[in-house]
Amino acid sequence: MKADAWLKRAHATETGAFRRVIVSNAADLNDADSLIDLETNLRAPRTTIVTEPAARGQSMKSYLTHLECTYCHGTFSADEPQRTCPDCSKVLYPRYDMAAAKAGFDRAALPSRPSNMWRYFEMMPVRDEANVITLGEGYTPIFKAERLGPEMGCSALYIKDEGLNPTGSFKARGLSAAVSKAKELGITKLTMPSAGNAAGAMTAYAAKGAMEAYVFMPRDAPDSNLKEVVITGGILTLVDGLITDAGRLSRQKAKEEGLFDISTLQEPYRVEGKKTMGYEIAEQMSWTLPDAIIYPTGGGTGIVGMWKAFEEMEELGWIDGKRPKMFCVQSEGCAPMVRAFREGTEFAEPWQDAQTMAAGIRVPSGIGDYLILRALRESSGGAVTVTDDEILWYMKQVASLEGMFICPEGAATAAALSKLLANQELSPDDNILLLNTGAGLKYLELLESVGA
Numbered sequence: 334m335k336a337d338a339w340l341k342r343a344h345a346t347e348t349g350a351f352r353r354v355i356v357s358n359a360a361d362l363n364d365a366d367s368l369i370d371l372e373t374n375l376r377a378p379r380t381t382i383v384t385e386p387a388a389r390g391q392s393m394k395s396y397l398t399h400l401e402c403t404y405c406h407g408t409f410s411a412d413e414p415q416r417t418c419p420d421c422s423k424v425l426y427p428r429y430d431m432a433a434a435k436a437g438f439d440r441a442a443l444p445s446r447p448s449n450m451w452r453y454f455e456m457m458p459v460r461d462e463a464n465v466i467t468l469g470e471g472y473t474p475i476f477k478a479e480r481l482g483p484e485m486g487c488s489a490l491y492i493k494d495e496g497l498n499p500t501g502s503f504k505a506r507g508l509s510a511a512v513s514k515a516k517e518l519g520i521t522k523l524t525m526p527s528a529g530n531a532a533g534a535m536t537a538y539a540a541k542g543a544m545e546a547y548v549f550m551p552r553d554a555p556d557s558n559l560k561e562v563v564i565t566g567g568i569l570t571l572v573d574g575l576i577t578d579a580g581r582l583s584r585q586k587a588k589e590e591g592l593f594d595i596s597t598l599q600e601p602y603r604v605e606g607k608k609t610m611g612y613e614i615a616e617q618m619s620w621t622l623p624d625a626i627i628y629p630t631g632g633g634t635g636i637v638g639m640w641k642a643f644e645e646m647e648e649l650g651w652i653d654g655k656r657p658k659m660f661c662v663q664s665e666g667c668a669p670m671v672r673a674f675r676e677g678t679e680f681a682e683p684w685q686d687a688q689t690m691a692a693g694i695r696v697p698s699g700i701g702d703y704l705i706l707r708a709l710r711e712s713s714g715g716a717v718t719v720t721d722d723e724i725l726w727y728m729k730q731v732a733s734l735e736g737m738f739i740c741p742e743g744a745a746t747a748a749a750l751s752k753l754l755a756n757q758e759l760s761p762d763d764n765i766l767l768l769n770t771g772a773g774l775k776y777l778e779l780l781e782s783v784g785a
C-alpha cells in the first residue's frame with residue numbers, strides 16, 4: 334500500500350487517535366505487514382485528561398506478591414516500607430505471581446489503554462490504582478534515525494526519546510512508581526541524593542502527591558535540575574562533593590528526622606518504573622526486541638530495569654527468548670562499570686575523582702553494580718567509554734540530523750555506537766536502539782562551551 338493511502342486509512346481509523354508509537358518514514362510503508370503493525374499501534378486513544386492511570390474504568394489488579402533479595406534470595410513483605418535486604422544489604426526486587434499473571438494479563442488488553450507507563454499495571458507494584466501519582470510518564474516514541482543511521486553506517490538505527498517524559502527525563506518513570514508506592518505505604522516525607530534529573534522528578538511527584546521532599550545535590554549539578562527542585566517545592570541542600578557524599582547526608586537526615594530515603598536501588602520500586610522502558614520497547618517493536626540496546630549508565634537502574642522486564646515478559650509468554658545485547662556507556666572520566674566489566678569482577682570498585690560533563694553518569698559507585706554487570710554478561714553485551722568531546726559532537730550530530738535535542742548522557746550512546754561499530758562488536762546490519770534518557774534543553778549551560 335502506498336504511503337498516501339496508508340495515511341488516509343490511519344486517519345480514518347480514529348481521527349485524533351494517534352498514540353505515541355514507533356515513528357518511521359511513512360514512505361517506507363508499502364507492504365501489508367508494516368501496515369498491520371502500525372495500525373494496531375495507532376488504535377489506542379490519546380490520553381487527554383488523566384484522572385486514572387491506565388484502564389479507564391476497567392479495574393486492574395497488580396500481581397505483586399513479595400520482595401526478593403537479588404543476592405541472597407531472602408523474601409520480604411511488599412506491604413510495609415522496605416529499603417535494601419535486611420540480611421545482606423543488597424537490592425530488593427518486587428516479585429509477582431507469574432503463573433496467575435500469565436493466565437490473567439493478556440497483552441491484547443494493552444492497545445485500548447492510555448499511553449503511559451501504568452498501562453502495565455498488572456506488573457507494577459502499586460496495589461490500588463487510587464494511589465498512582467501520574468504526570469503522564471512513559472510511552473515515549475521510538476524514532477528511526479533516518480539520517481544519523483546511514484551517516485554512521487547503520488541500516489536499522491532507532492532512538493527512544495525519554496526526553497519527552499514529564500520533567501524532561503526517564504527519571505519520571507522511577508519516581509512515579511516509587512512515590513506512588515510510598516504513598517500507598519503511608520509514607521509522607523521523602524529524601525534523596527541526586528546528581529541531576531532524579532531530584533526534580535521526585536519533587537514533582539511529591540508535589541502532586543502532597544508529600545514533603547528533601548533533596549541533597551552536588552553544588553555543580555546542572556542549573557535546571559536545581560531550579561526544578563525549588564519550583565516544585567522541594568527542600569534543597571547543596572553539597573560540596575559528589576553524589577556519594579550527597580547520599581551520606583541524605584541517609585543521615587533520614588535517620589535523624591524519620592524521612593524515607595528513596596535513593597536509587599536502595600528502595601525496591603524505582604526500578605519498577607524504569608522497567609517499563611523494556612515493556613514499551615517490546616510493545617512498540619511489535620514484540621520483537623532489537624539486537625542491541627545502548628544505555629548511559631550511572632546507578633544502572635535503567636539497564637537492570639529493562640533486563641528485569643525482558644525476564645518477566647518471557648515468563649508471561651509475551652516475547653521469545655531472544656533478548657538484546659545490553660551495552661553500558663560511561664564517560665572516560667567516570668567508568669567504574671566499564672572497568673569492572675573488563676576486569677571480570679562481580680562488583681565495581683568506586684571510581685576516584687569522577688569527572689564528566691554528563692552529570693547523570695557521574696556516579697562513582699552504586700549498590701546495583703553486580704546487577705548491571707550480570708545483565709551485560711548474560712546478554713553477551715559490553716561496556717564502553719566515551720570522552721566529553723565525543724558527547725558534545727554527538728549532541729550536535731543527533732540534533733542537526735534528527736532534529737532531536739538530546740541530553741549529553743543520551744549523546745554518549747551515539748558516541749558509544751561509533752566505537753562498537755569500529756571494533757566490530759556491533760555490525761551495520763544490526764537492529765540497534767539508543768536510549769536518549771533526557772532533554773537537551775535541561776543542559777543549556779553546557780552548550781556555551783561549543784559556541785551554540
Ligand SMILES: Cc1ncc(COP(=O)(O)O)c(C=O)c1O
Nearest residue numbers: 631632633634635693742770771
Ligand atoms: C539523563 C540521565 N541519563 C542517565 C542517567 C543514569 O541513569 P541510571 O541511574 O539508570 O544508570 C541519569 C541519572 O541521573 C540521567 O539523569
Ligand SMILES: [Zn+2]
Nearest residue numbers: 402405418421
Ligand atoms: Zn539479601
